[in-house]
Amino acid sequence: MAFDSSRPLGPATRAIHHGYEPADHENALTPPLHLTSTFAFPDAETGGALFAGDAEGHIYSRISNPTVSLLESRIASLEGAEAAIATASGMGAISATLWTLVKPGDEIITDETLYGCTFAFMRDGLSRFGVKITHVDLRDPEKLAAAISDTTRVVYFETPANPNMRLVDIRAVSDIARAVGALTIVDNTYASPLLTRPIELGADFVLHSATKYLGGHGDLVAGIVCGRAEPIQDIRMIGVKDMTGSVMAPFNAMLVMRGLKTLQLRMQRHCESGQKIAEWLEAQPSVSVVHYPGLPSHPQHELAKRQMDGFGGMIAFELDGGYQAGIDMMNRLQLIRRAVSLGDAETLIQHPASMTHSTYTEEERAAHGISDGLIRLSVGLEDVSDILTDLERALA
Numbered sequence: 547m548a549f550d551s552s553r554p555l556g557p558a559t560r561a562i563h564h565g566y567e568p569a570d571h572e573n574a575l576t577p578p579l580h581l582t583s584t585f586a587f588p589d590a591e592t593g594g595a596l597f598a599g600d601a602e603g604h605i606y607s608r609i610s611n612p613t614v615s616l617l618e619s620r621i622a623s624l625e626g627a628e629a630a631i632a633t634a635s636g637m638g639a640i641s642a643t644l645w646t647l648v649k650p651g652d653e654i655i656t657d658e659t660l661y662g663c664t665f666a667f668m669r670d671g672l673s674r675f676g677v678k679i680t681h682v683d684l685r686d687p688e689k690l691a692a693a694i695s696d697t698t699r700v701v702y703f704e705t706p707a708n709p710n711m712r713l714v715d716i717r718a719v720s721d722i723a724r725a726v727g728a729l730t731i732v733d734n735t736y737a738s739p740l741l742t743r744p745i746e747l748g749a750d751f752v753l754h755s756a757t758k759y760l761g762g763h764g765d766l767v768a769g770i771v772c773g774r775a776e777p778i779q780d781i782r783m784i785g786v787k788d789m790t791g792s793v794m795a796p797f798n799a800m801l802v803m804r805g806l807k808t809l810q811l812r813m814q815r816h817c818e819s820g821q822k823i824a825e826w827l828e829a830q831p832s833v834s835v836v837h838y839p840g841l842p843s844h845p846q847h848e849l850a851k852r853q854m855d856g857f858g859g860m861i862a863f864e865l866d867g868g869y870q871a872g873i874d875m876m877n878r879l880q881l882i883r884r885a886v887s888l889g890d891a892e893t894l895i896q897h898p899a900s901m902t903h904s905t906y907t908e909e910e911r912a913a914h915g916i917s918d919g920l921i922r923l924s925v926g927l928e929d930v931s932d933i934l935t936d937l938e939r940a941l942a
Contacts, residue, residue, distance in 0.1 A: 557624055557740060558810040565619040579800050580612045609787055613796040617803050618770070621760070624739040624806075626746050627772035631782045632799060636735065636755025637663055638792025639769030641671070642785030643751060644700065647729060647777075650676030652699035657684040657714060658914045659707040661733070662903040665914075681914065685846065687718040694726055704733040705742070705853075709898040709922040710915050711837035711862045713846040716853055720748030735759070735889075740813040741856045745772065758889030762805040762812055766798045812891075812927060816859030819930040823923070824861050826934055832871070832941050837862040859925040860888060865941075868919040872897060876921070878940040881932055893926035893933050 555563070566577050585604045587593035595601035604610050614632050622630040633639040644667075648654060656668060658681045668679045682693045684703050694701070701723040705714040720730040731751040732744035738759040744752045754760055756768035769792070771781060786792055817840075824838035836843070839850035840857030850857060865871040876884055876895055885894045886901050896902060899911055899918045906916065925933065 560623045561620060561806040561809050564623045565616050577613065577616055577800075577803065580607075580796050582611075582796075583607050607796065608791065608793050609782065611796050611799070614794050614799040617794075617799040617806075620803065620806060621739070621754075621756075621770050622772050624743075625734075625752050625772040626739075626743050627752065627774070627778075629775040629778040630770055630772040631778050631786060632756070632794040632802075633769040633771070633786060633790075634792040634794055634798075635767050636753070636757060636769040637667065638786075638790060639753045639755070639771045640664055640733070641667060642790045642792050643731065643753060643771050643781055644672060644702075644785075645789045646781045646785035648672065648677050648699050651678075651697065653678040653680055653695065653697045654700045654702055655680045655682050655684075655690065655693060655698055655728075656701075657682065657703040657707060657712075659710055659712055659916065660704060660914075661708045662898070662905040664704075664733070665903075665910075666905040684714045684719055685712055687715060687722055690719055691722050694722060694728065696726055698723070698726060698728045700729050700731055702731045702733075704736065705744075706736045706839060706858065706860060708736060708860075709862050709903060709920060711839060711844070711860065712915065713839060713849050713853075715849055716742075716744050716747040716749055720744075720750075724748070736860050737854060737858055738809065738813055738889075740810055741817075741854050741858055747853060750774070751777075756802050757887065759813065759816075760805055760809065760889075761802050762809065762889060762891065763801075764887060764890040764892065766801045768794055768798050768802055813856060813858075815927050816889075816925055817856035819927075819933065820859040820861060820925045821857060822930050823925055823933060823937070827861065827863050827937070830941055832866055834864050834866045861923040861925065863921055863923070864917060864919045865921070869897075869899070872919055872921045875940045879936055880939070881928065881936040882923075882940075888922075888924035890924065891927045893928055894924040896922050898922055 584606050596603050596605050618630040618632050673679050682689050703714045723730045729750040732749045734752045735755045735758050751773040753771045756770050821840045824836055824841055827833050828836045838861045882893045882895050886896045903916050
């Protein structure tokens, strides 16, 4: 039975129902898991038409799979995109996309702050093959306007950025990029489509490490890219099928779809707890600075209010005692886990300079706004009073 189309369905409803009708699958409430590598053709002519692109259907699960396709359609719906492709990891999504879109002689302009493995892929991967990587402080769109040129193929950034929580004005940057024919790619992992939808603000592509908030339970590794249908098909057939082989397993797609069912509830809790903890940390005498877009003290708080529907569960902060004080504090925690992922039900804490962003040299971290004393906190779903008690004990 089709839904009433007189009004658009909300994101929580689409995350649960989009693209699936139980009556088409023997009334199974949960979409079936298609654990198959290949698909049979009713006749040779159909097989030929599928390979020629003249017919729609599945050939081989390195290209597409019904379970994975359903996940792709749901994420695309949440992001307001025409299409999506799921990948084996967030880095699979990034590398497959960029290998498809750029060629030797092209330039990628990125923000000064990137996730450590993304930074390393740009510096040590793409640059080896003649792609120019330029880092610009994208907090100031005028700096992008001064740096961009007709060789710029892609403008790439995270917002909020991992790990220092700086924001980029998606609409302003996308407008500048479009004026010279460049594509805008936004890593939306920290926010999720429940808080920010970059395509609605003018971006061409949005990608995620679905390992994080989309999956939400720390039990899978996955990535996804959303955008217009034609370039997403190029990423599927070139970046994933031929160049990286970064294929999402159907079982992982099933797990991500399970996570999507509670995404809105989880993000509400992450945001509520994140705000309380950020405010509490800011009031502690041993904490020198807290980076959280929901705080009025955040230099881009007004931008956060314009382009985010909530401020998320990620917090960065520094202690007066610097690096060693942060290490000592983390080692005193009992409830909060020392681990490098984020977006899980468990509250996680880590030290970027020695962990997720150790791919930067010391000089690069200093130049890119990642101090040695910075601590990254991913606020989980536990009772916020218990998280605060653990932090208070460790800071004491």
